[in-house]
Amino acid sequence: MEFTESSHFRSHDRPTYYADWAGAQVVLHKSADERKANGLYLTPVDVAEFMAAQVHGGKSEMRILDPAAGSGTLLCAVVERLASAGNRLQNAELTAYETDPDLHEPLAAVIDNLKRWASRRRIRVIATVEKNDFVLTHAHLLGTTRHLFDSLTSSAFDVVIANPPYFKIPKCDPRAQAATSVVHGQPNIYALFMAAGAALLRERGEFLFIVPRSFASGPYFRLFRETFFARMRPTRIHVFGSRREAFGRDEVLQENIIFKAVRDDGWQSRDSRFKVYVSSSVGRAGLRTPAGRVLPLEQALSKSAADKVLRLPTLKEGEAAVSLVDSWTGSLHQYGMNISTGPVVPFRATQFLHKTDVPIGSRVPLIWMNHVHAMLISFPNGTRKPQYIGREAVKKSLLLPNRNYVLLRRFSPKEEVRRLVAAPWLKSLVCCSLLGIENHLNYIYRTGGELAEEEAFGLAALFNAKILDTYFRVSSGNTQVSATELRAMPLPPLDKIRLLGRRAKTVNCPGDALEQIVGETVGIVR
Ligand SMILES: C[S@@+](CC[C@H](N)C(=O)[O-])C[C@H]1O[C@@H](n2cnc3c(N)ncnc32)[C@H](O)[C@@H]1O
DSSP: OOOOOOHHHHTOSOHHHHHHHHHHHHHHTSOHHHHHHHTOOOOOHHHHHHHHTTOOOOSSEEEEEETTOTTSHHHHHHHHHHHSTTOOOOEEEEEEEOOOHHHHHHHHHHHHHHHHHHHTTTOEEEEEEEOSOHHHHTHHHHSSHHHHTOOOSTTOEEEEEEOOOOOBOOTTSHHHHHTTTTOOSSOBHHHHHHHHHHHTEEEEEEEEEEEEGGGGSSGGGHHHHHHHHHHEEEEEEEEESSSSSSSTTSOOOSOEEEEEEEEOTTGGGSOOOOEEEEEEESSSGGGGSOEEEEEEHHHHSOSSOTTOOOOOOOSHHHHHHHHHHHHOOBOTTTTTEEEEEOOBOGGGOGGGEESSOOSTTSEEEEEOGGGEETTEEOOSOSOSSOOEEEGGGGGGTOEEEOOOEEEEESBOOTTOSOSOOEEEEOGGGSSOSEEEEBTTEEEEEETTSOOOHHHHHHHHHHHHSHHHHHHHHHHOOOSBOOHHHHHTSOBOOHHHHHHHHHHHTTOOSSSHHHHHHHHHHHTOOO
């Protein structure tokens, strides 16, 4: 595609706006699939300015890297910011990585425009556009944990700013192979940009990324967090409450955060009372006046916790939930319980699935996600899905004994009010010895025994209550509720769970009455 400047923009004075316009011209000619394949979702100007406003600079010479530059919007926003009053910037040395050939010409034009704009302010901008894959170029920094941060010091960057591409890369991709020390399985490419970007920063250099929140929790990113947070100290985090709105014009269905950190090797071993500022807004409109709070960093990222989950309590309520739940010392494991994922994957078990229970005795209930509501199982229901499974599936280990369980949905709809939806499954609900549980459900059971009814009610009530929902949201941006995360969740003493179960049995529907019982039983101060 040939890039032609518009006369309107040739004379435009704001480099960031020009970059935004230039990028939009390229995007116009791309199909949705092409954009998805390269993670081409450009940063809107207001988000870029919000990010750039967090760069302190303060030096006359700055080396700034954007490892996934697009049309250069973020670089322009940073230079504009550093050129503003109070900054001493005289020389800006920019490095922009960009692999898409369609963006090279616009990016060059944007940089030329930026140079002209800066020289009128007595700032010299020199820039290098690297057309190579950023991750592969820096694969040596990802190879082993030892090398990850053994980086250069003289050529290190003062600022790394990015909106990296987001997509999963197959295990066989050379970039995934280069990064086995930081990510397991099928990594998302944005984490590799974060790891390599951080490795290229100088000590006390500034790191600003807009990324999905998924790295902040969950087992897949545990190793990444351990290595990354050993060097990077979070200072400011903005959470977009809505999945759709961070990119406005582009349909990006990820929960995004703007993450600012400074490189501060070994900060966790120093006894300093670091703080982090956590803010949130529903979407871009709220960026001008985001609601935010300063927290002790220890509250967001506990030094002692092995899983290094980055918690983001954006509201006071979140902070209270975290401190109460953290004070609980029980767990499923401690109470002789466990949680697993339903074994029936329908497309692999089609020969066993049926729409009716006839002939009676040869088929047993198959419980799906849409049978499970807060505190309630509605089985059978009007679904067109097969609600029964042949008893012979037991030979394939697809069936469970019909016992008391707690069933939890593994997925919540994208903008669902609650993440955790749980119901007690009582064996008395159906008259058969076996049961099928579909793979979109998790189930809690007693190892080698059976949950008492009061335990099933008590756990379900707890998981449906606002306090655990809040705790879960603060700790994880995932709509997926993994068994691993629930296994690690602290629980109140078992006698309290049982008491809660006895009381919850008498409540017909969740809501205020259930919240009150949970609050009174586990000691939530209102
Ligand atoms: C999410 S866009 C962000 C662009 C720009 N920085 C902005 O904020 O508007 C990511 C950009 O990274 C580029 N990209 C994708 N993979 C890359 C790689 N491995 N190395 C360098 N750039 C890459 C894409 O072509 C795309 O322009």
